[in-house]
Amino acid sequence: MDSQSQYDVIVVGGGHAGTEAAHAAARMGAHTLLLTQSLDTIGQMSCNPAIGGIGKGHLVREIDAMGGVMGRAIDRAGIQFRVLNQRKGPAVRATRAQADRNLYRQAVRAILDEQPHLSLFQDTVDDLIVERGTVRGVVTGMGLALRATAVVLTVGTFLGGRIHIGDHNRRGGRAGDAPSIALAERLRALPLRVDRLKTGTPPRIDTASIDYRALTEQPGDSPAPYFSRWSRGDEHPRSVSCHITHTNPVTHEHIRKALHRSPMYSGEIEGVGPRYCPSIEDKVVRFADRDGHQIFLEPEGLDSREVYPNGISTSLPFDTQIAMVRSIDGLAGARITRPGYAIEYDYLDPRDLHPSLQSLHLPGLFLAGQINGTTGYEEAGAQGLLAGINAVAHGREMAPWVPARHEAYLGVLVDDLTTRGTSEPYRMFTSRAEYRLQLREDNADLRLMPVARDYGLIDEGDWQAFCAYRDAIDRERRRLEQTIIRPADLGDDHGATCLGKPLRREQSLMALLRRPEISYDDLAALSAAGEAAADPRVREQVTIAARYEGYLQRQAAQVEKQSRYEDRALPADLDYARVAGLSREVQEKLTHHRPATLGQAARIPGVTPAAVSLLLVHLQRGEQRQSA
Amino acid sequence: MPDGTICAIATPPGRGGIGVIRVSGEAAGDCLTGLAGRLPEPRTASLRTFRDADGEPLDQGLVLWFPGPDSFTGEDVAEFHGHGGPVVMDRLLRRLIELGASLAEPGEFSQRAFLNGRMDLTRAEAIADLIAAGSEAAASAAMRSLEGAFAHRIQDLVEQLTELRVHLESSIDFIDEPLDGLAIDRLADRIEAVGEAVRAAREAARSGQQLQEGARVVIAGAPNAGKSSLMNALLGRDAAIVTELAGTTRDVLDAHLHLDGLPVQVMDTAGLRTGADVVEAEGIRRAHQAMAEADHILLVVDDRNPDEDDGLGAAWPASAAALTRVYNKIDLTHRPPGVGDDGVAVSALTGAGLDGLKSHLRGVLGVRAGDEAVFTARRRHLQALDEAAAAIDEAVSAARAGHGEELVAESLRCAQDSLGQITGAVTTEDLLGRIFSTFCIGK
CATH class of the missing domain: 1.10.150.570 (GidA associated domain, C-terminal subdomain)
Structure with a gap:
């Protein structure tokens, strides 16, 4: 880094939003600086060690289609991969992976290190340089004034963070990092609306102290799926299993007895927590008739001895955490390596942002990630990507990229946030997307790579490969529509073998493919069907197009109706x-x-x-x- | 929004023999040919028969065709001049909706004219007023249409649909949670049950639209003034028991009639007098209540004693314009029948003056503002129920055919959006709130 330098974009924060923002800006050729208070925690997974899931996996695929970091990093760091909703339709299928924390961090760092035009520097940020109402750079903790055309703030929970364990509380960011008090005070002085949220983590457990024999094993899928279209297929490390156990009435009794010492119930915590990720004390109180809650024991890494018991996040006092954990099947001898805690933090009302994620009050300032009231690595990464692109676009006086609700989950995300704001940590669900059927993991590249191309995020070779793929799908669709199968071509036996029942009247291959009981492979086996597509991705796309056809047409009509004034x-x-x-x-x-x-x-x-x-x-x- | 093709009744509600329906937008030509045959010469009137989807005649009247951009709105416009009764107008509108039009929002024709540059800038303010006032009236009309049992029914449907969606959406978004989700085959049965409820509500609302509604006309007066005879004479049948004994009608009787297509609910009440027995006193209390809720009161007076105390007392309507004196029994007094300065003279027995009374009623009721708005609101509600029923059918067949849950969910979302046009939308936030309070979610 050069202290005299003028940057195009300065990104503050090295979490999932910050890394995507910096990477995207640099890919566009912008002179980019990523400032973080610790270079060693770039790409750190501060909560559960997993990427993806329903709605979230969709976001990862979108980041990936735009050339982003997250998909590639998890492909190199995932130790258990599953496709969720496998038995439901393609729109709601989603990929999820357990991550090795260290491998993930290393993968992110390696991707950033390879990226031209990007510099990394370790320092805190104490202030913004504001000139004539426009952000022009930052002032660092050691007093450097660094100038840039646009600044992207991705400071997560570091603003006004307060950690609670029972009746103890202290100032702090996640996982022991120092909070940015000076910057928080600076932001509070601006005309931005600030509010408070909370989230929590469970205590971590030493894997050697867990008795896995009585627990249900949950292995990954085989073969393990990949997130990134850029991965070659040999990146995955070794695979391990998760295990499932449950809380029980004894656990719940320990929790109830200690409720008066919980900062949640004593009124110590004012922030609002997520309804879909309640603490275990919340679950026990709100669903008092349940005598057990599921816990997923997730390994933190291949070499790590720590296990993340997903499902029992808590801010109860430490002695209660020990008693509660030891009452659970398989955990009688559990040794806690880190206590669970709740963290309260400031977020800035995202309604003060343009959908490009630029501040309405301070031109040149972009905000992404948890500071906007979201939760989750994927939500943060997606916003970072968008903010990074738009920070560059701002400097170049290009139109910002604002994806529409029917184009991307990313569009749903920024529209929800900037239109309605949020009163709890915002997480993506597929039910938030009214155009869910067209926002799929499998077509993220088809939806977004043309945008990535327009903004200079992908290179010529990748673009050509994409165009060839897209053309192959179009060709195959036309072929299926134009190839007519007649009952006489088949004979009853052959028809019945391939299609389940004899063909009664002549039909196009596409019409046959619309029937849910007929797969592409069934058609390919028909003697009269001609040459099938070789690429399995092409087969998948035409199959989905056939199954969803009527619904997609109707949604397209709805989009058209909206777009007249959208x-x-x-x-x-x-x-x-x-x-x-x-x-x-x-x-x-x-x-x-x-x-x-x-x-x-x-x-x-x-x-x-x-x-x-x-x-x-x-x-x-x-x-x-x-x-x- | 300038979007799609819109239709609306262009003439004032319930007045006169002619009603004009105007259609604007790209499907206006299709609407015209679908309802009244081939396109006529632009800007010339031609006489046509208006037909439903099966070719059955609905009405006969003039059609006019104004191709865009040389039209009032700048779009293709068709006009249909039919017989003005609300029932006929309603049938025509329904047919136009089948043909691709949707009901216009308040002020929408003018808005389109303005947006298409067919109206100058100085009119913008007036159009804004039209939209604002019109939508306010529409909102209150929608409230009126939604009163009572109909509202409960729709709320109940929304609730049932929400519950199904809560199960379906949570089984999609929260796969790792041990939810007691519904199996898809049981789901299909439950969706089908909701579909039937939607259809039942629609049928109830449809018959109600023409029969239960309409202006309320209360026949009141002293005992034995001939109220029940007048009611029977108006209806042309014996709905009320008529005897020589004063106080025969002890409850409120009601019946429906159409005055040139204007639906009217006529209510016969107990005679008003003091010193009645307990049962009759209750009848009088109810008569007072009916008068308080009436759109118009026919105060029947025995023409032999026109100045006798009318017994109205405290039930005298707030507006004198809402009351007509009907001098009955003119066959005995030989007063000439018909409308005079202080009332209408009739003989319920001979039928003399009844036509005059009907046309008088038609006049006073036809100008009631808001009636048409309620009618339109109810029409919108029916359309929303139709759409919901279609979406639910689609969900059932998707579930039965083994299509994915996400397709069933999509159809249910559409169904709920349609019902949401009646009751207000159920947002994603509402749905998620329900999911999180129903199920313990969060690992």
Whole structure:
């Protein structure tokens, strides 16, 4: 790093958002600096050692299609891979992997180290350089003033962090890192809305102290799937299993007796925790009739002796944690290596952001990751990627990339956050995506690689390979539609063998493929079917296209219906009080949210279709005035 | 939003013999040919028979065709001039919806005209007012349409659908959780049951739309003034028991009739007098209540004693305009029948003056604002129920055919979106909230 240097982009924070942001910016050729308070914790998994899952795996594939880090890193660091929802349809199938923490960190670091235009530097950030209302750089802990066209803040839970274990609490970031108190105070002084959230982790257990004999083993899939389209297929390390155990009435009794010492119930914690990831004390209180809760014992790594008992995050006092853990099957002799704790932290209201993740109040400042109220590595990484791209676009005066809700989970994520904000740590679920059927893991590349190409994130060779793949799918679709099979071509026996029952009337191969009981392989076995596609990915794509056809057409029509006003920009300085006909309530909502587009305005709860019509009339009137 | 093809009744509600329906948008031509045959010459009226999907005549009237951009809205516009009764108008609208139109939002025709540059800038304010006021009226009309049993029924449907979605969505998003999810075959049965409930609600609402609704006309007056006779005469049948004895009608009787297609609910009440027995007093209490809720009161007066105390007392309606004096028994007094300055003279016995009374009623009821809005609101509700029923059918067949849960879930989401147009949307946040409070989720 050069202390005199002017950067295009400075990324603050070396977590999952920060690494994706820095990597994306550098890939676009921007002179990029990643500043982190510890180079040794770049790519650190501070919570559970796993990547992916339903909704989250989708995000990883999207990051990957844009040329990002996460998919490649987990392919090199995963020690148990599974495809979830295997028996359900392709839209909701998702990949998940347990990670070796050390291998993951190393993989991320290696990917960053290989990346041209990217420098890493270890220092804290105490302040932002703001000139004429625009962010121009940062001031570091040792007093360096580093200038940049755009700054991406990805400081996670480090803002105003407070850790709770029973009735003990102290200031702190995750896993022992120092909190950025100075920066937090600086941000609090800005006109940004700040609120508080909390999350928690379970105590870690020494694997040697666990009796696995009585527990259910959960092995990974074989062959193990890959996340990244760039992986060759030989990157996975050795595979290990997880194990499943349960809490029981004795466990729950220990918890109940200690509730009065829980900071959650004593009122010590003010932050709101996630409903989908409650602490074990929450589960016991809220679902009092349940006499057991599932726990997944997840290995932290191939060489690590620590196990992450997923399902019992807690902020109960340490003596209760010991008693509770030892009451669980297989854990009678458990030795805790680190206590569980809850952490409260500040987040900045994401409604103060443009969907490009640029601050509405401070041009040049981009925010990504947990600081925006999300939880999860994948949600953070996806935002980082978007913020990194848009930080560069900002400097180059290019239009920002704002994916729509029907284009990517990333679009759902930023639209939800910047339109509605969040009151609990935001996690992705597939049920958040109304266009779920078209937002699949399997077509993330088809959806996003053209965007990646436009923004200069992938090279020519990869683009050509992608185009060949896309053309192969189109060709195969046409072939299936144009190849007609007649009953006479088959004969009853052959038809029945391949299709389950004889063919009654002539049909295209595509029409046959629409039937859920007929697979592509069944068709390929038909004597009259012609030459099948060789690439299994092409076979998969045409099969899904056949199965989902009617639904996808309807969704496309819905998208078309929305799109007429979806992208109509609302001026940042629009005075809603002057829009004729708007009710006071709607005026206040719009003034509060400051939607970037008419589509976003329409999704704000309480904004009626009539209000959207009024806005449209207002905009049109402004335009007619100008052209008059 | 300028989007798709819209239709609406363009004439004031319930008035006059002619009703005009206007259609605007790319499917306007298809609507015209579907309802009334080939496209006529632009901007010339031609007489056509309007037909339903089976070719059965619905009405006869004029059609006009204004191809865009030289039309009021700048889009293709079709106009249908039919007989103005709400029942006929409703049938025509339903047919147009089948043909691809949707009901216009308040002010939407003007909005489109403005957005397409067919209206100058100075009108923007007026259009904004139209949208704002119109949507307010529509909202209150939707509330009125949603009163009572219908609302409970729809709420119940929403609740049942939500419960199914809670199970289905949680089995998709929370695979590692040991949820007591529903097996897909049981799910299909339960979805089918909800589908039947939707259809039942739709049928109830559909018949209610024409029969249960309409203006409320209460016939009141002193005992034995001939209220029940007048009701029977209006209906053309013996709905009420008529005797020579005063106080025969002790409860409120009601019946429905159409005045030139305007649905009217006529209620006969107990005669109003003091010193009645307990049963009759209860009848009088109910009569007072009916009058308080009436859109219009026909106060029947025995023409032989026109100045006798009418017994209305405290039940006198707030607006005198909502009351018509009907001088009955003119066959005995020889007053000329028909509408006069202070009321309408009739003979329920001979039928003299009844036509005059009907057209008088038609006039006073037809101008009731809001009635058409409620009608439109109910029409929207029916359309939403139709869409929900179709989406549920699709979910059932997907579940039965062994398609993935995500496809069943997609159809249920559409069904819920449709019902949400009636009751307000169930958002993802609502659904997730339900999932997290129903199931213990989180590993």
